[in-house]
Amino acid sequence: MGFDLSILAKHVPFLLEGLWLTTVVCLGALAGSIVLGIVVAACRTAASPLARRLSAIYVDVFRNIPFIVQLFFFYFGLPEVGIYIEAAPTGIIALSIAGGAYTSDVIRAGILAIEPGILEAAEVSGLTRRKIFTKVILPIALRTSIRPLGAVCVNLVLTSSVLSTITLNELTGSAKIVAAETFRPFEVYAALLVAYACLTYAVSGLFGAVHRHVNRHTAGEVA
Amino acid sequence: MLSVNGLCKSFGTHKVLDGVNLTLNPGEVVSVLGASGSGKSTLIRCINGLEKFEAGAITVDGFDVAKPKELAEARRRSATVFQQFNLYPHMTAVENIALAPVEVLKRPKAEVIAEARALLDRVGLAHRADAYPAQLSGGQRQRVGICRALAMQPRYLLLDEVTSALDPEMTAEVLDILKVLATTGTTMLFVTHEIAFARSISHRIVFLEKGELIADMPTADFFSERGRSLPRVAQFLSKLQGEAL
Ligand SMILES: Nc1ncnc2c1ncn2[C@@H]1O[C@H](COP(=O)(O)OP(=O)(O)O)[C@@H](O)[C@H]1O
Numbered sequence: 001m002g003f004d005l006s007i008l009a010k011h012v013p014f015l016l017e018g019l020w021l022t023t024v025v026c027l028g029a030l031a032g033s034i035v036l037g038i039v040v041a042a043c044r045t046a047a048s049p050l051a052r053r054l055s056a057i058y059v060d061v062f063r064n065i066p067f068i069v070q071l072f073f074f075y076f077g078l079p080e081v082g083i084y085i086e087a088a089p090t091g092i093i094a095l096s097i098a099g100g101a102y103t104s105d106v107i108r109a110g111i112l113a114i115e116p117g118i119l120e121a122a123e124v125s126g127l128t129r130r131k132i133f134t135k136v137i138l139p140i141a142l143r144t145s146i147r148p149l150g151a152v153c154v155n156l157v158l159t160s161s162v163l164s165t166i167t168l169n170e171l172t173g174s175a176k177i178v179a180a181e182t183f184r185p186f187e188v189y190a191a192l193l194v195a196y197a198c199l200t201y202a203v204s205g206l207f208g209a210v211h212r213h214v215n216r217h218t219a220g221e222v223a
Numbered sequence: 224m225l226s227v228n229g230l231c232k233s234f235g236t237h238k239v240l241d242g243v244n245l246t247l248n249p250g251e252v253v254s255v256l257g258a259s260g261s262g263k264s265t266l267i268r269c270i271n272g273l274e275k276f277e278a279g280a281i282t283v284d285g286f287d288v289a290k291p292k293e294l295a296e297a298r299r300r301s302a303t304v305f306q307q308f309n310l311y312p313h314m315t316a317v318e319n320i321a322l323a324p325v326e327v328l329k330r331p332k333a334e335v336i337a338e339a340r341a342l343l344d345r346v347g348l349a350h351r352a353d354a355y356p357a358q359l360s361g362g363q364r365q366r367v368g369i370c371r372a373l374a375m376q377p378r379y380l381l382l383d384e385v386t387s388a389l390d391p392e393m394t395a396e397v398l399d400i401l402k403v404l405a406t407t408g409t410t411m412l413f414v415t416h417e418i419a420f421a422r423s424i425s426h427r428i429v430f431l432e433k434g435e436l437i438a439d440m441p442t443a444d445f446f447s448e449r450g451r452s453l454p455r456v457a458q459f460l461s462k463l464q465g466e467a468l
Protein backbone atom coordinates (compact mmCIF):
# COMPACT_ATOMS: atom_id res chain seq x y z
CA MET A 1 0.00 0.00 0.00
CA GLY A 2 2.15 2.92 -1.33
CA PHE A 3 1.55 6.62 -1.14
CA ASP A 4 -1.39 7.21 -3.48
CA LEU A 5 -3.07 10.61 -3.51
CA SER A 6 -5.48 9.57 -6.26
CA ILE A 7 -7.65 7.81 -3.70
CA LEU A 8 -8.57 11.31 -2.45
CA ALA A 9 -9.97 12.40 -5.80
CA LYS A 10 -13.57 11.51 -5.16
CA HIS A 11 -13.46 13.16 -1.74
CA VAL A 12 -12.21 16.49 -3.03
CA PRO A 13 -15.66 18.13 -3.23
CA PHE A 14 -16.32 17.12 0.39
CA LEU A 15 -12.94 18.44 1.52
CA LEU A 16 -13.55 21.68 -0.38
CA GLU A 17 -16.79 22.09 1.53
CA GLY A 18 -14.74 21.78 4.70
CA LEU A 19 -12.28 24.36 3.39
CA TRP A 20 -15.17 26.67 2.60
CA LEU A 21 -16.51 26.30 6.13
CA THR A 22 -13.05 27.03 7.55
CA THR A 23 -12.89 30.16 5.39
CA VAL A 24 -16.32 31.38 6.42
CA VAL A 25 -15.70 30.73 10.12
CA CYS A 26 -12.31 32.45 9.99
CA LEU A 27 -13.65 35.48 8.12
CA GLY A 28 -16.47 35.78 10.65
CA ALA A 29 -14.05 35.40 13.54
CA LEU A 30 -11.62 37.89 11.99
CA ALA A 31 -14.39 40.49 11.69
CA GLY A 32 -15.64 39.69 15.20
CA SER A 33 -12.20 39.82 16.77
CA ILE A 34 -11.34 43.11 15.05
CA VAL A 35 -14.55 44.76 16.22
CA LEU A 36 -14.02 43.38 19.72
CA GLY A 37 -10.33 44.32 19.56
CA ILE A 38 -11.15 47.92 18.66
CA VAL A 39 -13.64 48.25 21.51
CA VAL A 40 -11.29 46.64 24.01
CA ALA A 41 -8.27 48.65 22.80
CA ALA A 42 -10.35 51.81 23.18
CA CYS A 43 -11.20 50.77 26.75
CA ARG A 44 -7.60 49.88 27.54
CA THR A 45 -6.44 53.35 26.47
CA ALA A 46 -9.45 55.16 27.93
CA ALA A 47 -9.35 57.75 30.68
CA SER A 48 -11.68 55.72 32.91
CA PRO A 49 -9.76 53.43 35.30
CA LEU A 50 -12.72 51.04 35.44
CA ALA A 51 -12.75 50.59 31.65
CA ARG A 52 -8.99 50.05 31.66
CA ARG A 53 -9.23 47.51 34.46
CA LEU A 54 -12.08 45.46 33.02
CA SER A 55 -10.58 45.34 29.55
CA ALA A 56 -7.19 44.28 30.92
CA ILE A 57 -8.89 41.47 32.85
CA TYR A 58 -10.64 40.26 29.70
CA VAL A 59 -7.35 40.11 27.80
CA ASP A 60 -5.56 38.31 30.62
CA VAL A 61 -8.30 35.80 31.21
CA PHE A 62 -8.84 34.76 27.61
CA ARG A 63 -5.16 34.54 26.84
CA ASN A 64 -4.60 32.24 29.78
CA ILE A 65 -7.27 29.64 29.10
CA PRO A 66 -6.76 26.92 26.47
CA PHE A 67 -8.99 27.61 23.50
CA ILE A 68 -10.46 24.13 23.59
CA VAL A 69 -11.64 24.71 27.16
CA GLN A 70 -13.33 27.99 26.17
CA LEU A 71 -14.93 26.20 23.27
CA PHE A 72 -16.24 23.31 25.37
CA PHE A 73 -17.63 25.77 27.88
CA PHE A 74 -19.60 27.56 25.16
CA TYR A 75 -20.73 24.44 23.34
CA PHE A 76 -21.24 21.87 26.11
CA GLY A 77 -21.43 24.07 29.20
CA LEU A 78 -23.86 26.82 28.24
CA PRO A 79 -26.70 24.46 27.18
CA GLU A 80 -26.83 23.34 30.82
CA VAL A 81 -28.03 26.83 31.72
CA GLY A 82 -30.41 26.96 28.78
CA ILE A 83 -28.24 28.69 26.19
CA TYR A 84 -28.09 26.70 22.97
CA ILE A 85 -26.00 27.93 20.06
CA GLU A 86 -25.32 25.97 16.86
CA ALA A 87 -21.81 24.65 16.29
CA ALA A 88 -20.86 27.13 13.54
CA PRO A 89 -21.95 30.31 15.40
CA THR A 90 -20.39 28.92 18.57
CA GLY A 91 -17.13 28.48 16.67
CA ILE A 92 -17.24 32.01 15.30
CA ILE A 93 -18.13 33.52 18.69
CA ALA A 94 -15.49 31.55 20.58
CA LEU A 95 -12.79 32.36 18.03
CA SER A 96 -13.82 36.04 18.03
CA ILE A 97 -13.58 36.28 21.79
CA ALA A 98 -10.27 34.45 21.98
CA GLY A 99 -8.91 36.35 18.97
CA GLY A 100 -10.23 39.66 20.31
CA ALA A 101 -7.81 39.41 23.22
CA TYR A 102 -4.93 39.34 20.73
CA THR A 103 -6.29 41.90 18.28
CA SER A 104 -6.91 44.33 21.14
CA ASP A 105 -3.24 44.02 22.06
CA VAL A 106 -2.18 44.67 18.49
CA ILE A 107 -4.47 47.68 18.11
CA ARG A 108 -3.51 49.03 21.52
CA ALA A 109 0.15 48.87 20.49
CA GLY A 110 -0.80 50.76 17.33
CA ILE A 111 -2.53 53.42 19.42
CA LEU A 112 0.38 53.81 21.83
CA ALA A 113 2.80 54.18 18.91
CA ILE A 114 1.03 57.30 17.64
CA GLU A 115 3.17 60.41 18.01
CA PRO A 116 1.69 62.35 20.99
CA GLY A 117 2.05 65.60 19.06
CA ILE A 118 -0.43 64.37 16.47
CA LEU A 119 -3.03 63.79 19.17
CA GLU A 120 -2.27 67.16 20.72
CA ALA A 121 -2.85 68.83 17.36
CA ALA A 122 -6.22 67.08 17.16
CA GLU A 123 -7.05 68.03 20.74
CA VAL A 124 -6.27 71.75 20.45
CA SER A 125 -8.21 71.97 17.21
CA GLY A 126 -11.30 71.34 19.33
CA LEU A 127 -12.18 67.81 18.18
CA THR A 128 -14.11 65.83 20.78
CA ARG A 129 -12.53 62.73 22.29
CA ARG A 130 -14.86 60.55 20.25
CA LYS A 131 -13.96 62.31 17.00
CA ILE A 132 -10.27 62.12 17.81
CA PHE A 133 -10.67 58.38 18.29
CA THR A 134 -12.66 57.72 15.12
CA LYS A 135 -10.95 60.20 12.79
CA VAL A 136 -7.35 60.14 13.95
CA ILE A 137 -6.43 57.43 16.46
CA LEU A 138 -8.24 54.46 14.96
CA PRO A 139 -7.31 55.02 11.31
CA ILE A 140 -3.65 55.47 12.20
CA ALA A 141 -3.60 52.51 14.61
CA LEU A 142 -5.37 50.20 12.13
CA ARG A 143 -2.88 51.10 9.43
CA THR A 144 0.07 50.14 11.62
CA SER A 145 -1.80 47.03 12.81
CA ILE A 146 -2.37 45.32 9.49
CA ARG A 147 0.76 43.16 9.52
CA PRO A 148 0.40 41.95 13.13
CA LEU A 149 -3.31 41.40 12.49
CA GLY A 150 -2.19 39.06 9.72
CA ALA A 151 -0.34 37.02 12.32
CA VAL A 152 -3.48 36.93 14.47
CA CYS A 153 -5.48 35.79 11.45
CA VAL A 154 -3.02 32.99 10.74
CA ASN A 155 -3.55 31.90 14.32
CA LEU A 156 -7.31 31.98 13.84
CA VAL A 157 -6.95 29.65 10.86
CA LEU A 158 -4.76 27.26 12.84
CA THR A 159 -6.99 27.39 15.89
CA SER A 160 -10.14 26.87 13.83
CA SER A 161 -9.04 23.24 13.39
CA VAL A 162 -10.02 22.72 17.03
CA LEU A 163 -13.64 23.38 16.05
CA SER A 164 -13.76 19.83 14.67
CA THR A 165 -14.15 18.77 18.31
CA ILE A 166 -17.60 20.33 18.49
CA THR A 167 -18.94 18.48 15.43
CA LEU A 168 -18.11 21.30 13.05
CA ASN A 169 -16.90 19.71 9.84
CA GLU A 170 -14.53 22.38 8.74
CA LEU A 171 -11.35 21.42 6.93
CA THR A 172 -9.89 19.28 9.74
CA GLY A 173 -13.27 17.77 10.62
CA SER A 174 -13.86 16.81 6.98
CA ALA A 175 -10.38 15.33 6.72
CA LYS A 176 -11.04 13.18 9.80
CA ILE A 177 -14.19 11.83 8.19
CA VAL A 178 -12.41 11.07 4.92
CA ALA A 179 -9.54 9.40 6.77
CA ALA A 180 -12.00 7.18 8.61
CA GLU A 181 -13.88 6.29 5.45
CA THR A 182 -10.87 5.53 3.30
CA PHE A 183 -8.56 4.04 5.92
CA ARG A 184 -5.84 6.17 4.31
CA PRO A 185 -4.86 8.59 7.13
CA PHE A 186 -1.37 9.07 5.73
CA GLU A 187 -2.53 10.54 2.42
CA VAL A 188 -5.44 12.44 3.96
CA TYR A 189 -3.39 14.14 6.65
CA ALA A 190 -0.48 14.79 4.29
CA ALA A 191 -2.93 16.65 2.07
CA LEU A 192 -4.26 18.45 5.13
CA LEU A 193 -0.77 19.58 6.15
CA VAL A 194 -0.22 21.05 2.70
CA ALA A 195 -3.67 22.63 2.68
CA TYR A 196 -3.09 24.47 5.99
CA ALA A 197 0.39 25.55 4.94
CA CYS A 198 -0.99 27.00 1.70
CA LEU A 199 -3.91 28.62 3.49
CA THR A 200 -1.81 30.39 6.09
CA TYR A 201 0.77 31.35 3.48
CA ALA A 202 -2.01 32.93 1.43
CA VAL A 203 -3.35 34.75 4.50
CA SER A 204 0.09 36.20 5.27
CA GLY A 205 0.55 37.24 1.66
CA LEU A 206 -2.86 38.86 1.56
CA PHE A 207 -2.25 40.89 4.71
CA GLY A 208 1.17 41.91 3.41
CA ALA A 209 -0.43 43.14 0.20
CA VAL A 210 -3.14 45.04 2.08
CA HIS A 211 -0.48 46.59 4.31
CA ARG A 212 1.52 47.79 1.31
CA HIS A 213 -1.57 49.10 -0.45
CA VAL A 214 -3.01 50.97 2.53
CA ASN A 215 0.33 52.46 3.53
CA ARG A 216 1.54 53.28 0.03
CA HIS A 217 1.40 57.05 0.67
CA THR A 218 2.61 57.00 4.21
CA ALA A 219 5.78 54.95 4.04
CA GLY A 220 8.15 56.27 6.67
CA GLU A 221 5.45 57.91 8.71
CA VAL A 222 3.47 54.74 9.33
CA ALA A 223 5.98 51.92 9.27
CA MET B 224 -8.06 89.81 24.04
CA LEU B 225 -5.90 86.93 25.13
CA SER B 226 -4.71 87.44 28.65
CA VAL B 227 -2.32 85.59 30.91
CA ASN B 228 -2.33 86.63 34.56
CA GLY B 229 0.12 85.49 37.20
CA LEU B 230 0.63 82.16 35.49
CA CYS B 231 2.61 79.63 37.53
CA LYS B 232 3.41 76.15 36.30
CA SER B 233 5.66 73.49 37.78
CA PHE B 234 6.69 70.03 36.70
CA GLY B 235 7.10 68.28 40.04
CA THR B 236 9.27 70.59 42.10
CA HIS B 237 10.66 72.31 39.03
CA LYS B 238 9.05 75.73 38.58
CA VAL B 239 8.85 76.32 34.86
CA LEU B 240 6.64 79.43 34.72
CA ASP B 241 6.65 81.88 37.57
CA GLY B 242 4.03 84.63 37.64
CA VAL B 243 3.84 85.31 33.93
CA ASN B 244 1.64 88.22 32.80
CA LEU B 245 0.95 88.78 29.14
CA THR B 246 -1.76 90.26 26.98
CA LEU B 247 -2.28 89.86 23.27
CA ASN B 248 -4.67 92.28 21.61
CA PRO B 249 -6.40 91.60 18.30
CA GLY B 250 -4.12 92.56 15.42
CA GLU B 251 -0.94 92.38 17.46
CA VAL B 252 2.13 90.34 16.65
CA VAL B 253 4.04 89.49 19.81
CA SER B 254 7.25 87.47 19.72
CA VAL B 255 8.38 85.40 22.67
CA LEU B 256 12.14 85.15 22.98
CA GLY B 257 14.23 83.35 25.54
CA ALA B 258 16.87 80.70 25.90
CA SER B 259 16.06 77.05 25.39
CA GLY B 260 14.33 75.70 28.51
CA SER B 261 13.08 79.12 29.61
CA GLY B 262 9.45 77.97 29.41
CA LYS B 263 8.29 79.27 26.02
CA SER B 264 6.67 76.04 24.86
CA THR B 265 5.10 75.51 28.26
CA LEU B 266 3.54 78.99 28.02
CA ILE B 267 1.99 78.14 24.65
CA ARG B 268 0.83 74.76 25.97
CA CYS B 269 -0.87 76.39 28.95
CA ILE B 270 -2.66 78.82 26.64
CA ASN B 271 -4.03 76.11 24.37
CA GLY B 272 -5.02 73.91 27.28
CA LEU B 273 -2.47 71.13 26.80
CA GLU B 274 -0.96 71.76 30.24
CA LYS B 275 -2.77 72.37 33.51
CA PHE B 276 -1.29 75.02 35.77
CA GLU B 277 -1.33 75.63 39.51
CA ALA B 278 -1.88 79.35 39.77
CA GLY B 279 -2.93 82.29 37.70
CA ALA B 280 -5.51 82.60 34.97
CA ILE B 281 -5.59 82.48 31.21
CA THR B 282 -8.56 83.83 29.32
CA VAL B 283 -9.16 83.95 25.59
CA ASP B 284 -11.77 86.56 24.75
CA GLY B 285 -12.99 86.10 28.30
CA PHE B 286 -13.19 82.31 28.20
CA ASP B 287 -11.23 80.71 31.02
CA VAL B 288 -8.89 77.98 29.78
CA ALA B 289 -8.85 76.33 33.22
CA LYS B 290 -12.62 75.80 33.25
CA PRO B 291 -13.48 72.61 31.37
CA LYS B 292 -16.76 74.12 30.17
CA GLU B 293 -15.02 77.17 28.71
CA LEU B 294 -11.95 75.45 27.30
CA ALA B 295 -13.73 74.45 24.09
CA GLU B 296 -14.74 78.06 23.44
CA ALA B 297 -11.24 79.27 24.27
CA ARG B 298 -9.74 76.71 21.92
CA ARG B 299 -12.13 77.68 19.15
CA ARG B 300 -10.59 81.15 19.23
CA SER B 301 -6.98 80.12 18.91
CA ALA B 302 -5.04 77.77 16.68
CA THR B 303 -1.59 76.32 17.16
CA VAL B 304 1.23 75.64 14.72
CA PHE B 305 3.75 73.13 16.07
CA GLN B 306 7.49 72.79 15.72
CA GLN B 307 7.11 69.15 14.63
CA PHE B 308 4.18 69.96 12.28
CA ASN B 309 2.08 67.15 13.77
CA LEU B 310 0.10 66.60 10.60
CA TYR B 311 -2.27 63.65 10.44
CA PRO B 312 -0.19 61.10 8.50
CA HIS B 313 -3.18 59.23 7.06
CA MET B 314 -4.74 62.28 5.47
CA THR B 315 -3.84 64.35 2.43
CA ALA B 316 -2.90 68.01 2.82
CA VAL B 317 -6.46 69.07 2.04
CA GLU B 318 -7.95 66.52 4.43
CA ASN B 319 -5.62 67.67 7.20
CA ILE B 320 -6.85 71.21 6.74
CA ALA B 321 -10.53 70.35 6.37
CA LEU B 322 -10.91 67.98 9.32
CA ALA B 323 -11.50 70.46 12.14
CA PRO B 324 -13.62 72.99 10.19
CA VAL B 325 -15.96 70.14 9.20
CA GLU B 326 -16.01 68.25 12.50
CA VAL B 327 -15.72 71.12 14.98
CA LEU B 328 -17.27 74.10 13.21
CA LYS B 329 -19.78 71.79 11.43
CA ARG B 330 -19.32 73.63 8.17
CA PRO B 331 -20.34 72.07 4.83
CA LYS B 332 -17.61 69.79 3.54
CA ALA B 333 -17.56 71.02 -0.07
CA GLU B 334 -17.18 74.62 1.05
CA VAL B 335 -14.40 73.75 3.50
CA ILE B 336 -12.49 71.73 0.90
CA ALA B 337 -12.67 74.61 -1.58
CA GLU B 338 -11.37 76.93 1.11
CA ALA B 339 -8.60 74.52 2.03
CA ARG B 340 -7.47 74.43 -1.58
CA ALA B 341 -7.51 78.22 -1.70
CA LEU B 342 -5.38 78.36 1.45
CA LEU B 343 -2.89 75.90 -0.04
CA ASP B 344 -2.78 78.05 -3.15
CA ARG B 345 -1.92 81.07 -1.00
CA VAL B 346 1.10 79.25 0.42
CA GLY B 347 2.20 77.99 -2.99
CA LEU B 348 1.06 74.41 -2.47
CA ALA B 349 -1.94 74.14 -4.77
CA HIS B 350 -0.17 71.36 -6.67
CA ARG B 351 0.43 69.34 -3.48
CA ALA B 352 -3.14 69.49 -2.17
CA ASP B 353 -3.69 65.75 -2.51
CA ALA B 354 -0.26 64.67 -1.27
CA TYR B 355 0.21 62.91 2.06
CA PRO B 356 2.53 64.40 4.70
CA ALA B 357 5.15 61.70 4.08
CA GLN B 358 5.34 62.86 0.48
CA LEU B 359 6.03 66.49 1.43
CA SER B 360 9.25 68.25 2.40
CA GLY B 361 9.54 69.74 5.89
CA GLY B 362 8.86 73.24 4.62
CA GLN B 363 5.81 72.04 2.72
CA ARG B 364 4.53 70.19 5.79
CA GLN B 365 4.82 73.28 7.90
CA ARG B 366 3.01 75.34 5.29
CA VAL B 367 0.20 72.79 5.46
CA GLY B 368 0.37 73.09 9.26
CA ILE B 369 -0.13 76.83 8.97
CA CYS B 370 -3.06 76.36 6.58
CA ARG B 371 -4.61 73.86 8.99
CA ALA B 372 -4.46 76.46 11.75
CA LEU B 373 -5.76 79.27 9.54
CA ALA B 374 -8.68 77.17 8.30
CA MET B 375 -10.21 77.45 11.78
CA GLN B 376 -10.28 81.22 11.31
CA PRO B 377 -8.67 81.73 14.71
CA ARG B 378 -8.63 85.08 16.47
CA TYR B 379 -5.19 84.19 17.82
CA LEU B 380 -2.50 82.19 16.10
CA LEU B 381 0.00 80.47 18.42
CA LEU B 382 3.29 79.49 16.82
CA ASP B 383 5.89 77.48 18.72
CA GLU B 384 9.27 77.49 16.98
CA VAL B 385 7.63 76.61 13.73
CA THR B 386 10.87 76.78 11.75
CA SER B 387 13.20 75.07 14.21
CA ALA B 388 12.91 71.70 12.50
CA LEU B 389 13.66 73.16 9.08
CA ASP B 390 16.82 73.85 7.10
CA PRO B 391 17.53 77.49 6.13
CA GLU B 392 15.92 77.30 2.72
CA MET B 393 12.72 75.80 4.08
CA THR B 394 12.80 78.24 6.98
CA ALA B 395 12.71 81.06 4.46
CA GLU B 396 9.65 79.56 2.72
CA VAL B 397 7.77 79.46 5.98
CA LEU B 398 8.89 82.86 7.24
CA ASP B 399 7.77 84.46 3.98
CA ILE B 400 4.27 83.21 4.66
CA LEU B 401 4.29 84.38 8.26
CA LYS B 402 5.44 87.80 7.12
CA VAL B 403 2.41 88.12 4.88
CA LEU B 404 0.14 86.99 7.71
CA ALA B 405 1.71 89.47 10.12
CA THR B 406 1.27 92.38 7.75
CA THR B 407 -2.34 91.45 7.00
CA GLY B 408 -3.52 91.74 10.55
CA THR B 409 -3.32 88.16 11.88
CA THR B 410 -2.90 88.16 15.64
CA MET B 411 0.12 86.09 16.53
CA LEU B 412 1.97 84.85 19.57
CA PHE B 413 5.22 83.86 18.00
CA VAL B 414 7.80 81.79 19.87
CA THR B 415 10.99 81.84 17.88
CA HIS B 416 14.76 81.79 17.70
CA GLU B 417 14.66 83.80 14.48
CA ILE B 418 15.54 87.07 16.20
CA ALA B 419 16.02 89.14 13.08
CA PHE B 420 12.71 87.96 11.71
CA ALA B 421 10.95 88.57 15.02
CA ARG B 422 12.32 92.08 14.99
CA SER B 423 10.99 92.68 11.50
CA ILE B 424 7.40 91.55 12.10
CA SER B 425 6.62 92.07 15.79
CA HIS B 426 4.84 94.91 17.48
CA ARG B 427 6.10 93.75 20.85
CA ILE B 428 8.78 91.45 22.16
CA VAL B 429 8.50 89.56 25.43
CA PHE B 430 11.48 87.84 26.98
CA LEU B 431 11.33 84.77 29.20
CA GLU B 432 14.16 84.00 31.56
CA LYS B 433 13.91 80.81 33.63
CA GLY B 434 10.13 81.01 33.69
CA GLU B 435 9.91 84.71 34.48
CA LEU B 436 8.76 87.19 31.92
CA ILE B 437 11.43 89.85 32.47
CA ALA B 438 10.75 92.08 29.47
CA ASP B 439 7.62 93.10 27.58
CA MET B 440 8.16 96.12 25.38
CA PRO B 441 7.69 97.51 21.89
CA THR B 442 10.07 95.91 19.41
CA ALA B 443 12.09 99.08 18.81
CA ASP B 444 12.62 99.52 22.56
CA PHE B 445 13.67 95.91 23.07
CA PHE B 446 16.46 96.22 20.54
CA SER B 447 17.59 99.64 21.82
CA GLU B 448 19.08 100.88 25.08
CA ARG B 449 15.93 100.06 27.01
CA GLY B 450 16.14 96.35 26.26
CA ARG B 451 19.91 96.22 26.62
CA SER B 452 19.70 97.81 30.03
CA LEU B 453 18.43 94.42 31.22
CA PRO B 454 21.57 92.32 31.68
CA ARG B 455 19.96 89.02 30.68
CA VAL B 456 18.55 90.54 27.49
CA ALA B 457 21.87 92.16 26.65
CA GLN B 458 23.59 88.84 27.17
CA PHE B 459 21.03 87.01 25.03
CA LEU B 460 21.36 89.53 22.22
CA SER B 461 25.16 89.64 22.35
CA LYS B 462 25.26 85.88 21.78
CA LEU B 463 23.48 86.53 18.53
CA GLN B 464 25.81 89.26 17.32
CA GLY B 465 26.86 87.05 14.42
CA GLU B 466 23.33 87.30 13.11
CA ALA B 467 22.39 90.42 11.22
CA LEU B 468 19.91 92.16 13.48
N1 LIG C 1 6.45 67.38 30.41
C1 LIG C 1 7.47 67.86 31.12
N2 LIG C 1 7.88 67.24 32.24
C2 LIG C 1 8.91 67.72 32.97
N3 LIG C 1 9.60 68.81 32.66
C3 LIG C 1 9.25 69.49 31.56
C4 LIG C 1 8.18 69.05 30.72
N4 LIG C 1 8.07 69.91 29.69
C5 LIG C 1 9.01 70.83 29.87
N5 LIG C 1 9.74 70.60 30.98
C6 LIG C 1 10.82 71.42 31.49
O1 LIG C 1 10.34 72.73 31.61
C7 LIG C 1 11.33 73.66 31.23
C8 LIG C 1 10.79 74.57 30.16
O2 LIG C 1 10.56 73.81 29.00
P1 LIG C 1 9.98 74.44 27.67
O3 LIG C 1 8.72 75.17 27.98
O4 LIG C 1 9.90 73.37 26.66
O5 LIG C 1 11.12 75.48 27.27
P2 LIG C 1 11.42 76.20 25.89
O6 LIG C 1 10.27 75.95 24.97
O7 LIG C 1 11.59 77.63 26.23
O8 LIG C 1 12.69 75.62 25.38
C9 LIG C 1 12.54 72.86 30.79
O9 LIG C 1 13.44 72.83 31.87
C10 LIG C 1 11.97 71.50 30.52
O10 LIG C 1 12.94 70.52 30.79
Ligand SMILES: [Mg+2]
Pocket residue numbers: 263264265384
Ligand atom coordinates in the same frame (compact mmCIF):
# COMPACT_ATOMS: atom_id res chain seq x y z
MG1 LIG D 1 10.21 74.98 23.11
